[in-house]
Amino acid sequence: MKQTPQELLIAQRMQPGVITLSGFLGDDPRPLNQIISDDAMTLQRLGVTGMEIAERMEHLTEKSKQVYEGSIVVDEMYEIETEITRGKLPCPYPHRGLQRKTITSCTHLSSGIKVRWTALNIHMIKEHGFFEGRGSPFRLEPEILVKVLFPDEALGS
Amino acid sequence: MFLIIIRDIGITTLISGGLALILVIAQRYLNDYGLCKININGKREITLKGGSSLLNSLSENQIFIPSACGGRGSCGTCKCRVLEGGGTLLPTERPLLSAKEMADDLRLACQIKVKTDVRIHIPESIFSIRRYQGKVTKIVDYTYDIKGVTIELTDPPTIDFKAGQYVQLETPTYGKVRQKVVRAYSISSDPGDKKHIQLIIRYVPEGICTTWIHQFLEEGDQISFTGAYGDFFIRDTDVDMVFVAGGSGKAPIKSMLEYLSRVGTTRRMRYLFGARTCKDLYLTDEIHAFEQVFDDFEYIPVLSKPCPEENWQGRIGYVMPVLPEVIRDPTMTEAYLCGSPAMIDAVQKALIELGVPEDKIYYDSFG
Amino acid sequence: MDINAFVLFWSAIFTSNILLTNFLGMCSYLSISREVESSFGLGMAVFFVLTITAGLNWVIYYHILVPFDLIYLQFIIFIIVIAAFVQLLEMLIERFTPALYYTLGIFLPLITVNCAILGVSLFMVIRKYSFIQSVAYGAGSGIGWLLAILMLAGIRTRLKDKMIPQGLQGAGISLIITGIMALAFIGFSGIVIIQ
Numbered sequence: 001m002k003q004t005p006q007e008l009l010i011a012q013r014m015q016p017g018v019i020t021l022s023g024f025l026g027d028d029p030r031p032l033n034q035i036i037s038d039d040a041m042t043l044q045r046l047g048v049t050g051m052e053i054a055e056r057m058e059h060l061t062e063k064s065k066q067v068y069e070g071s072i073v074v075d076e077m078y079e080i081e082t083e084i085t086r087g088k089l090p091c092p093y094p095h096r097g098l099q100r101k102t103i104t105s106c107t108h109l110s111s112g113i114k115v116r117w118t119a120l121n122i123h124m125i126k127e128h129g130f131f132e133g134r135g136s137p138f139r140l141e142p143e144i145l146v147k148v149l150f151p152d153e154a155l156g157s
Numbered sequence: 158m159f160l161i162i163i164r165d166i167g168i169t170t171l172i173s174g175g176l177a178l179i180l181v182i183a184q185r186y187l188n189d190y191g192l193c194k195i196n197i198n199g200k201r202e203i204t205l206k207g208g209s210s211l212l213n214s215l216s217e218n219q220i221f222i223p224s225a226c227g228g229r230g231s232c233g234t235c236k237c238r239v240l241e242g243g244g245t246l247l248p249t250e251r252p253l254l255s256a257k258e259m260a261d262d263l264r265l266a267c268q269i270k271v272k273t274d275v276r277i278h279i280p281e282s283i284f285s286i287r288r289y290q291g292k293v294t295k296i297v298d299y300t301y302d303i304k305g306v307t308i309e310l311t312d313p314p315t316i317d318f319k320a321g322q323y324v325q326l327e328t329p330t331y332g333k334v335r336q337k338v339v340r341a342y343s344i345s346s347d348p349g350d351k352k353h354i355q356l357i358i359r360y361v362p363e364g365i366c367t368t369w370i371h372q373f374l375e376e377g378d379q380i381s382f383t384g385a386y387g388d389f390f391i392r393d394t395d396v397d398m399v400f401v402a403g404g405s406g407k408a409p410i411k412s413m414l415e416y417l418s419r420v421g422t423t424r425r426m427r428y429l430f431g432a433r434t435c436k437d438l439y440l441t442d443e444i445h446a447f448e449q450v451f452d453d454f455e456y457i458p459v460l461s462k463p464c465p466e467e468n469w470q471g472r473i474g475y476v477m478p479v480l481p482e483v484i485r486d487p488t489m490t491e492a493y494l495c496g497s498p499a500m501i502d503a504v505q506k507a508l509i510e511l512g513v514p515e516d517k518i519y520y521d522s523f524g
Numbered sequence: 525m526d527i528n529a530f531v532l533f534w535s536a537i538f539t540s541n542i543l544l545t546n547f548l549g550m551c552s553y554l555s556i557s558r559e560v561e562s563s564f565g566l567g568m569a570v571f572f573v574l575t576i577t578a579g580l581n582w583v584i585y586y587h588i589l590v591p592f593d594l595i596y597l598q599f600i601i602f603i604i605v606i607a608a609f610v611q612l613l614e615m616l617i618e619r620f621t622p623a624l625y626y627t628l629g630i631f632l633p634l635i636t637v638n639c640a641i642l643g644v645s646l647f648m649v650i651r652k653y654s655f656i657q658s659v660a661y662g663a664g665s666g667i668g669w670l671l672a673i674l675m676l677a678g679i680r681t682r683l684k685d686k687m688i689p690q691g692l693q694g695a696g697i698s699l700i701i702t703g704i705m706a707l708a709f710i711g712f713s714g715i716v717i718i719q
Contacts, residue, residue: 017335098232169600183615188615246623
């Protein structure tokens with residue numbers, strides 16, 4: 001798929017060392033719009049929207065921020081810990097606003113699956129449908145994410 | 158036959174050469190904006206060759222508007238008031254400005270090009286910000302993930318700053334990082350020593366600048382930074398002071414204490430430091446030593462998860478429950494906070510509940 | 525070719541739309557048609573460049589290439605002229621209207637390799653248009669191209685959250701839509717035919 005000049009510009013900002021050390025695209029050979037549309041297809045198959053995922057992640061992150069250090073058990077299902085560092089990062093997409101540097105680790109207690117995400121992850125899923133490229137340190141596989149965030153629905157499918 | 162080939166080649170070359178010539182001339186004429194004047198606050202006027210962005214034009218003339226993304230138009234920190242000569246608002250600026258800011262003539266300095274004479278207005282404090290070159294003279298490991306970096310200034314040789322202010326470090330290109338980035342760090346040394354600054358830097362996984370400092374920077378390396386920025390400094394009153402820090406947040410408070418010990422103070426001061434385990438504590442003896450220097454000072458480290466084998470004798474838990482014990486009169490107390498945003502949020506909330514006025518709680522804005 | 529320039533202009537838009545009847549300029553048409561806004565920018569850029577390069581290439585063809593018997597070099601020369609003109613236009617826009625540069629300028633380099641532009645210059649030669657006819661044909665084709673990409677972008681924005689079979693997503697469905705659009709445009713073709 002060809003990319004628009006804007007997409008090329010955004011992909012450039014996703015390179016390693018521009019906003020984050022390892023960048024957002026990892027070693028994924030696919031162009032940005034392909035990554036997004038492939039993930040969108042996966043979500044469609046799973047029957048969940050990016051918005052629902054992002055809101056669930058936001059909800060869990062907020063819960064874990066109630067303790068300012070250490071982990072918390074949420075909904076008797078997850079053990080979550082959010083670490084916040086100083087400084088803010090812009091999104092690679094051009095728009096206003098900066099995201100806090102946070103890393104949330106979430107362990108689904110009954111299955112033991114562990115996922116981690118950043119504030120920028122939540123924002124990019126919510127606004128841009130972007131789960132990062134394969135091989136990126138903060139790539140979120142939609143299938144695993146949905147399995148962790150919506151365990152009941154995932155059982156049915 | 159041969160002649161015809163030569164002629165054909167000649168004409169083709171002539172056409173393309175002619176077009177190239179037109180382009181070169183156009184480039185010359187169109188990109189030459191002549192000399193432009195930038196008038197700042199009606200006080201200072203700089204003359205320079207037009208064509209580059211306002212942000213770069215100003216920084217070439219030693220005026221540093223804070224910018225977090227390095228002029229890529231993504232962070233929106235380099236806002237400044239352009240009264241004249243900014244041209245129309247660009248589509249690249251629109252997403253980063255609110256309606257009120259647009260009405261106030263605020264523009265992104267990194268997006269607008271200096272093409273005519275420009276009149277701008279910037280806060281006075283930005284005038285004193287300079288770019289410095291220095292040499293790393295000492296790197297110490299405070300904990301497993303916190304390093305102290307001492308920089309000796311070379312050009313210009315001295316810096317004026319207030320205890321508590323921060324600088325923006327520029328990382329060079331290294332490894333996968335092909336672009337310069339700038340990151341803010343608080344100065345931890347005494348402003349009395351104008352030839353050196355010390356920074357305390359905690360390693361952040363995936364951080365561009367902290368990775369460089371922790372894994373690549375060596376003693377003797379050249380380093381450049383701009384500063385000093387920020388309004389986190391000691392207010393000149395005589396009420397009680399409470400310092401609350403966590404992680405690398407010791408830096409500005411160390412600077413403040415060293416400054417106060419040099420100029421002398423009789424104010425009552427308490428210093429709470431929140432950490433997880435003994436491994437996260439550092440500079441403990443140095444700060445305890447201030448208890449001998451000041452009339453009324455106490456350093457209280459608080460650990461949230463001391464390991465049993467560490468045999469921790471001090472306070473256990475978070476810092477918030479300790480606050481009521483160290484504050485005498487909440488309305489007559491100033492609080493200075495530095496640490497992770499989560500800690501600042503939690504401590505600020507606790508302080509307000511205790512009755513400390515919100516405008517007397519100070520912390521760094523770059524968190 | 526004896527045809528009124530005005531008629532030529534309108535027929536280039538509707539009856540012989542360069543994109544929907546000749547299928548020229550497809551690659552940028554398929555890739556930049558996700559949002560209406562950027563397709564409008566690209567379409568406007570194509571319109572500008574088409575109108576002016578058609579005239580420019582006409583002058584060069586009939587006053588340089590034909591007298592010197594260089595017709596066999598027309599492809600190279602046309603491409604060079606288009607590339608140089610696009611460069612010049614980019615510089616002019618950046619200098620005088622920065623706001624327009626940000627909406628239109630970023631698409632300009634893309635146009636150099638848009639085959640519709642070269643196509644118009646070549647049609648103008650094959651069909652032996654006069655200067656006025658060439659410019660009218662260029663402008664008409666540009667507007668026709670703009671119209672086509674705007675329509676596709678409009679349809680694609682509506683398709684964004686619709687269920688489309690996996691194998692047809694992206695370029696697949698766009699080509700089908702374009703095909704249906706082309707069929708609809710055949711309806712105009714009885715009015716006038718330019719060849």
